[in-house]
Amino acid sequence: xxxxxxxxxxxxxxxxVNHAREELEKVDIEKMAEFYKAFSxxxxxxxxxxxxxxxxxVCDLATVAGVSISAVSHQLRYLRNLSxxxxxxxxxxxxxxxxxxxxxxILNTVKEHLDET
Amino acid sequence: xxxxxxxxxxxxxxxxVNHAREELEKVDIEKMAEFYKAFSxxxxxxxxxxxxxxxxxVCDLATVAGVSISAVSHQLRYLRNLSxxxxxxxxxxxxxxxxxxxxxxILNTVKEHLDET
DNA sequence: TCGATACTTGAATGATTGCGCAAATATAAC
DNA sequence: GTTATATTTGCGCAATCATTCAAGTATCGA
Numbered sequence: 001x002x003x004x005x006x007x008x009x010x011x012x013x014x015x016x017v018n019h020a021r022e023e024l025e026k027v028d029i030e031k032m033a034e035f036y037k038a039f040s041x042x043x044x045x046x047x048x049x050x051x052x053x054x055x056x057x058v059c060d061l062a063t064v065a066g067v068s069i070s071a072v073s074h075q076l077r078y079l080r081n082l083s084x085x086x087x088x089x090x091x092x093x094x095x096x097x098x099x100x101x102x103x104x105x106i107l108n109t110v111k112e113h114l115d116e117t
Numbered sequence: 118x119x120x121x122x123x124x125x126x127x128x129x130x131x132x133x134v135n136h137a138r139e140e141l142e143k144v145d146i147e148k149m150a151e152f153y154k155a156f157s158x159x160x161x162x163x164x165x166x167x168x169x170x171x172x173x174x175v176c177d178l179a180t181v182a183g184v185s186i187s188a189v190s191h192q193l194r195y196l197r198n199l200s201x202x203x204x205x206x207x208x209x210x211x212x213x214x215x216x217x218x219x220x221x222x223i224l225n226t227v228k229e230h231l232d233e234t
Numbered sequence: 235t236c237g238a239t240a241c242t243t244g245a246a247t248g249a250t251t252g253c254g255c256a257a258a259t260a261t262a263a264c
Numbered sequence: 265g266t267t268a269t270a271t272t273t274g275c276g277c278a279a280t281c282a283t284t285c286a287a288g289t290a291t292c293g294a
Contacts, residue, residue, distance in 0.1 A: 012176050020167035020181045029159050037157035042150045050137035059129050064137045092240045092291040102230040109226050113219040188253055209261040209270045
């Protein structure tokens with residue numbers, strides 16, 4: 001009953017396929033992929049990592065990331081929509097910070113993984 | 118000495134900027150972003166999550182992810198180049214698995230984070 | 235009120251990317 | 265040898281994306 005069925009975009013091993021499917025049904029793939037995408041661009045990743053240290057205004061974030069004010073602003077909106085960063089306005093300055101410390105934990109887990117290779 | 122300099126793509130708070138810069142210099146941003154990108158596409162994420170359960174052949178991966186054989190194969194090459202997956206060939210079938218268990222750890226950390234929102 | 239500063243926003247653009255398609259490769263069965 | 269199966273690969277294109285530019289809003293000092 002194993003490996004004797006043809007493939008043809010059908011199934012080779014039904015049990016394994018169903019097992020894997022169950023695993024996928026438990027999570028919101030779309031949402032997860034979106035979250036990872038937040039970290040998948042160098043500008044956004046630099047913004048996020050800079051904010052693990054401390055709160056920064058838009059102007060300083062642009063300097064740190066080495067891109068234009070407009071570019072950071074666009075990416076900050078992106079990260080705001082994903083609830084990754086938090087906005088705090090004082091006068092005409094806008095300070096950004098990470099919405100919660102889980103982000104730092106995730107960053108460190110990945111950092112350690114990459115160091116081990 | 119604080120907040121009294123103009124912005125103009127220069128710096129508002131030099132100390133903070135330098136502090137953030139030091140943090141960024143410690144890591145390879147390019148490499149990290151590339152790693153996150155592996156998880157940022159729904160097809161790739163489905164492949165990776167399916168492989169946390171068990172080894173699967175290309176055909177079954179296509180079924181589980183709900184995409185064509187060609188599409189999975191393209192993405193598997195991508196993941197192979199990033200050393201995320203491992204290839205094992207038996208006869209004319211090719212079985213893929215995750216290269217190490219760190220991946221599962223990372224996936225779980227993020228999964229928990231998203232559940233808490 | 236006026237001008238300068240700090241940031242946001244929408245449209246335009248060039249680059250990247252995911253996937254379909256068709257051809258190619260590799261292995262197994264006959 | 266031929267044929268069928270399983271996967272890989274290069275090309276091309278549509279869709280997505282990151283950034284620039286220019287115009288917009290908001291706040292402060294004069």
